[in-house]
Amino acid sequence: MSITKFNINADFIAYQQITASGLSHLSGRAYKTEGGIFALCSKGSLKTIINHTEYRIGVNELIVVPPETFVQLLTASDDVEIHAVMFSQRLIQNAGMGKNMMDKFHIIGKHYIFSLSEMVSQLYSEMFTFLSHLYKEVGEKLSEAVLQSFLSLMLQGVSELCPEQAKLKETPGSRHFHQYRIFVRMVHEEYAREHQVVYYAKKMNMQPSALCRLVKKESGHTAMEIINRTLIMDAKTQLRTENTQVKDIALSLGFNNAAFFNKFFKKHTGVTPQMFRNSVR
Numbered sequence: 001m002s003i004t005k006f007n008i009n010a011d012f013i014a015y016q017q018i019t020a021s022g023l024s025h026l027s028g029r030a031y032k033t034e035g036g037i038f039a040l041c042s043k044g045s046l047k048t049i050i051n052h053t054e055y056r057i058g059v060n061e062l063i064v065v066p067p068e069t070f071v072q073l074l075t076a077s078d079d080v081e082i083h084a085v086m087f088s089q090r091l092i093q094n095a096g097m098g099k100n101m102m103d104k105f106h107i108i109g110k111h112y113i114f115s116l117s118e119m120v121s122q123l124y125s126e127m128f129t130f131l132s133h134l135y136k137e138v139g140e141k142l143s144e145a146v147l148q149s150f151l152s153l154m155l156q157g158v159s160e161l162c163p164e165q166a167k168l169k170e171t172p173g174s175r176h177f178h179q180y181r182i183f184v185r186m187v188h189e190e191y192a193r194e195h196q197v198v199y200y201a202k203k204m205n206m207q208p209s210a211l212c213r214l215v216k217k218e219s220g221h222t223a224m225e226i227i228n229r230t231l232i233m234d235a236k237t238q239l240r241t242e243n244t245q246v247k248d249i250a251l252s253l254g255f256n257n258a259a260f261f262n263k264f265f266k267k268h269t270g271v272t273p274q275m276f277r278n279s280v281r
Helices: 020-025 089-094 100-109 120-139 145-160 165-170 175-190 197-203 208-218 223-241 246-252 258-269 273-279
Strands: 003-006 012-018 030-033 035-042 046-050 053-057 061-064 070-076 081-088 114-115
Touching: 003 246, 020 070, 020 081, 030 035, 030 223, 035 089, 035 120, 035 246, 046 081, 061 145, 070 223, 081 145, 089 145, 100 165, 120 145, 175 197, 175 208, 175 223, 197 208, 197 223, 208 223, 223 246, 223 273, 246 258, 246 273, 258 273
Parallel strands: 003 030
Antiparallel strands: 012 081, 030 070, 035 061, 035 081, 046 053, 046 070, 061 114
16 A cells, blocks of 8 residues: 555644645655644645545635545645644644544544635734744743643634534534544555445444445545545555556555456546556656
């Protein structure tokens, strides 16, 4: 598998004015986040895939990426500028609210992109600037309690923008949402070996029809769509970034032969794997 872990190697990292050149090493490869990311686009635009859905992100848009999320940067305009603040999964898990903190992060993150007014965007820009200066000067010396306060502040600010604000204030994370997260985590870990909904349903002690209803309700996608989009994401990453033969990519993703993989890929993208590879090189 070629999905790479996007590790956040400190509890808190903040950057100001990341440019296209600073993002270039991330382009084309799919990542699974090992922490939480908040990012503000202040100039230019990005095209990215977040958990199987493609987004175009423009000026004054805030991006929220929870832990255990698939992210793939497709393109960035030459004039793009991004401010980013990242928190490690350890810090998120250890934050005062425990499971509630994780659930709140994931519920907010279901929306991923938030459009801000000029005034609110300016406020966020100033916050990101302050945090980036703080990180540069004393980042490693900040206590965990202070970092958890920053995390809570960011989450609270974004929750005010979230369509599910009322739900967040009541009970962060329903049982069904928790089961949906388990399903997605399992798919991310086993998609190259297991392609069928019935397998995941059995592991979760659920009927396939019940799992399908739950996933559709929580994500807007069918369970099969999530499995297939994960396979396509990995396939596209390998086709973009590696010289591996198509038949070997097929085998790495659990397909018995290249012909079946070719048919699957064309059904979901409109082109064959080789045509896709030729178009991105």
